[in-house]
Amino acid sequence: MQILRKSNWEGFEKTRKMKRVDIINAVKKSGLKGRSGSNFLTGLKWELMGKGTRYLICNADEGEPGTFKDKFILENNPSLLIEGIAIASYAMDIHSAIIYLRGEYSYLKPKLEKLIKQSEKYLKKIKLKIKIVLGAGSYLCGEETAILESIEGNRPLVRKKPPHPSQSGLHGKPTCINNVETLANIPLIILGDWNNNLQLFSLSGDLKEPGIYEIELNMPLKHIVSLGKPKNEPKAVYFGGSGGCIPYQKFRNLQVNEETISEKGGFLGARGLIIVGKDRDIVDISRTLSEFFVYESCGYCTPCREGNFRVVELLEKMENGKARKEDVKLLEQLAHHISDTSYCALGVASTTHLKCALKYFKKEFKI
Amino acid sequence: MNKLDNLISQYKEGKCELITLFEEIVNSKKYIPFEKLNYLSKKLDIPLAKLYTTASFYSLIPTAKKGKYIIRICNNLSCNLNGSESILEMLKKELKINLGETTKDGKFSLELTSCIGCCDSAPAMLINNKPYVKLDKTKVRKILRELK
Ligand SMILES: Cc1cc2nc3c(=O)[nH]c(=O)nc-3n(C[C@H](O)[C@H](O)[C@H](O)COP(=O)(O)O)c2cc1C
Ligand code: SF4
Ligand code: FES
Numbered sequence: 044m045q046i047l048r049k050s051n052w053e054g055f056e057k058t059r060k061m062k063r064v065d066i067i068n069a070v071k072k073s074g075l076k077g078r079s080g081s082n083f084l085t086g087l088k089w090e091l092m093g094k095g096t097r098y099l100i101c102n103a104d105e106g107e108p109g110t111f112k113d114k115f116i117l118e119n120n121p122s123l124l125i126e127g128i129a130i131a132s133y134a135m136d137i138h139s140a141i142i143y144l145r146g147e148y149s150y151l152k153p154k155l156e157k158l159i160k161q162s163e164k165y166l167k168k169i170k171l172k173i174k175i176v177l178g179a180g181s182y183l184c185g186e187e188t189a190i191l192e193s194i195e196g197n198r199p200l201v202r203k204k205p206p207h208p209s210q211s212g213l214h215g216k217p218t219c220i221n222n223v224e225t226l227a228n229i230p231l232i233i234l235g236d237w238n239n240n241l242q243l244f245s246l247s248g249d250l251k252e253p254g255i256y257e258i259e260l261n262m263p264l265k266h267i268v269s270l271g272k273p274k275n276e277p278k279a280v281y282f283g284g285s286g287g288c289i290p291y292q293k294f295r296n297l298q299v300n301e302e303t304i305s306e307k308g309g310f311l312g313a314r315g316l317i318i319v320g321k322d323r324d325i326v327d328i329s330r331t332l333s334e335f336f337v338y339e340s341c342g343y344c345t346p347c348r349e350g351n352f353r354v355v356e357l358l359e360k361m362e363n364g365k366a367r368k369e370d371v372k373l374l375e376q377l378a379h380h381i382s383d384t385s386y387c388a389l390g391v392a393s394t395t396h397l398k399c400a401l402k403y404f405k406k407e408f409k410i
Numbered sequence: 411m412n413k414l415d416n417l418i419s420q421y422k423e424g425k426c427e428l429i430t431l432f433e434e435i436v437n438s439k440k441y442i443p444f445e446k447l448n449y450l451s452k453k454l455d456i457p458l459a460k461l462y463t464t465a466s467f468y469s470l471i472p473t474a475k476k477g478k479y480i481i482r483i484c485n486n487l488s489c490n491l492n493g494s495e496s497i498l499e500m501l502k503k504e505l506k507i508n509l510g511e512t513t514k515d516g517k518f519s520l521e522l523t524s525c526i527g528c529c530d531s532a533p534a535m536l537i538n539n540k541p542y543v544k545l546d547k548t549k550v551r552k553i554l555r556e557l558k
Pocket of ligand 3: 108487489490526528529532
């Protein structure tokens, strides 16, 4: 796997002989885009950073259901990440970096802390302090401005943009927020011979061999799914909890990338693919996913808080054979209202799965 | 100086986060007792209401008393497809409690959690901070027996 390559601080040493702007240009030219699923050009994000004291936050809050690729990097090649953080900090003239590690991964913290200590020799050269802040169980805190609120000690409500964190982020200072996989790729870009299309996919669900696979973008869906060895004929592929789903049979030859999945109404996001087998009930799956959003909704705005609660209620009625004819229509309307009117991206994406299910598997919602 | 007071002085110097103070209390008490929140409020000069609304936001920071072992079972899609419901039912039966409750002897609390990133070893759960994966009934019984 490309992501398991070692750099042993060679990439870092190479950048020490480069001008900051040249490092940023190299990252820009590489085409690396945010691997959180943001797909934002990383070099551009770095270039847009405001002046003065600034911060780097490595987003290790990985909370998307069915996604565990950042954990894979943290467990199997954390030194590449630390080096990536160092190069990014050097390129943006940052002297304070924070790894925001989700509370559910707290068992990874001691090893990471040790590694940061062992890297002191290099970090000192650029006067960089890296510290780990442990999250405490909140999917929303993976959102870049909610992280800021969490670190600042506030109830994490998503901030309005603008100002963007690149201008006013942590403690009002310019802040760059990048995903673990994004930063881990930086040393490899600097070393060269790096393939931007090789990305980590988390495969799980009705599979005999679930796990992390490094896959080249544009591979046909059926090849990706076959790597995980389906237990039986797949019915649908879900993209995490918030990226919706597509039917497997119909799109088995689809070349998987951000655009092709979006065209079908889904969102590839952080490439967490949950494969659902032929005997599964889509209404039941929709309820499981909507329950996640009810649980993780911060409660600030009505569409997301009440809407998803009602969605679960309707789905339960359908499962229990108590739904009325008009309930399918109501469900459809709710799904759209929630995504159209929610305050933050969590609510906006909370019904993508439902809209896809209603688009491709409507028959199953009939009562 | 105890660990909490030490962290409090670090917090005042801007070297540690509020959430870290909460976590330290939870590490030793399994939840944040009201007295501790009050103590923090006085020491940090932050209104109690603000501390409460912040702490209570997080699923790993309970504000009500919990058992010695907090079992958090994942019921997100990958775990659900791999039988987490039946593990949950079994836990309820073995422990004779419902979700959100604590056993009479104060040993176990039972909760749900969102995905814990162990979807390739589903079904999975956390007990305190430790993940337990590829659960089946025999394994769960053994885990419960071994936790003293
Ligand atoms: C509800 C929500 C949860 C998110 N969770 C994460 C997460 O766990 N990890 C992550 O890297 N980005 C997450 N993001 C995206 C971040 O807001 C941000 O775009 C990302 O960290 C930027 O990193 P990148 O530029 O390297 O992609 C989340 C966004 C939303 C709306
Ligand atoms: S959409 Fe609204 S209720 Fe849902 S998480 Fe965002 S702000 Fe909170
Ligand atoms: S779905 Fe249970 S650990 Fe991810």
